[in-house]
Amino acid sequence: GAVVSQHPSWVICKSGTSVKIECRSLDFQATTMFWYRQFPKQSLMLMATSNEGSKATYEQGVEKDKFLINHASLTLSTLTVTSAHPEDSSFYICSAPRTFYDSSYNEQFFGPGTRLTVL
Amino acid sequence: GENVEQHPSTLSVQEGDSAVIKCTYSDSASNYFPWYKQELGKRPQLIIDIRSNVGEKKDQRIAVTLNKTAKHFSLHITETQPEDSAVYFCAASKNNAGNMLTFGGGTRLMVKP
Numbered sequence: 736g737a738v739v740s741q742h743p744s745w746v747i748c749k750s751g752t753s754v755k756i757e758c759r760s761l762d763f764q765a766t767t768m769f770w771y772r773q774f775p776k777q778s779l780m781l782m783a784t785s786n787e788g789s790k791a792t793y794e795q796g797v798e799k800d801k802f803l804i805n806h807a808s809l810t811l812s813t814l815t816v817t818s819a820h821p822e823d824s825s826f827y828i829c830s831a832p833r834t835f836y837d838s839s840y841n842e843q844f845f846g847p848g849t850r851l852t853v854l
Numbered sequence: 855g856e857n858v859e860q861h862p863s864t865l866s867v868q869e870g871d872s873a874v875i876k877c878t879y880s881d882s883a884s885n886y887f888p889w890y891k892q893e894l895g896k897r898p899q900l901i902i903d904i905r906s907n908v909g910e911k912k913d914q915r916i917a918v919t920l921n922k923t924a925k926h927f928s929l930h931i932t933e934t935q936p937e938d939s940a941v942y943f944c945a946a947s948k949n950n951a952g953n954m955l956t957f958g959g960g961t962r963l964m965v966k967p
Contacts, residue, residue, distance in 0.1 A: 769954050779955075779957045781954050830955070842900065842903075843955060845898050848896070
């Protein structure tokens with residue numbers, strides 16, 4: 736199956752610093768990627784839709800100036816948490832949809848996630 | 855927007871018994887309903903999915919049913935095994951799997967040996 740990678744897998748940073756998380760589709764091109772956030776023992780909540788070549792679309796309540804998204808190429812989207820605070824500590828997961836040989840079948844592929852801890 | 859409700863939030867069964875998890879959705883335009891298994895600290899793994907043009911799908915011990923009229927879908931796991939213990943999430947999306955997923959709240963399944 737298709738592979739989506741994330742880097743780093745975990746990061747610990749001091750309050751006030753910025754952290755960049757990369758999401759790559761390794762064997763397919765993704766014009767769209769999705770960023771989710773998952774707090775402990777909770778579900779995945781969509782933060783934003785990353786669009787290659789255009790601005791990201793943010794969900795209600797997600798600050799676009801705090802969570803900067805850049806879809807630099809057809810295989811890479813980055814999420815930068817700016818001026819991180821302890822309440823931003825969470826598990827961040829990206830996903831990318833892939834359409835297979837006939838356009839009637841597609842599937843979402845998830846990255847392994849990045850655990851962010853802000854001290 | 856779409857809202858997905860999932861029940862129960864926790865489910866404990868004896869090994870060999872069946873487990874059923876139910877979800878409802880609000881947007882009648884949703885047409886893709888995947889189920890994911892997530893182990894602690896790992897990515898969600900797709901275990902089965904169903905599209906709105908079918909009412910039931912089965913893959914070995916796992917089956918999913920969809921009732922479009924009532925806007926609910928269910929996951930059925932038969933002959934449960936301890937390794938089935940995990941958190942299960944249902945989800946819904948429009949435009950098949952090419953669009954964003956709205957997840958249910960999750961069900962923690964515990965299979966007792």
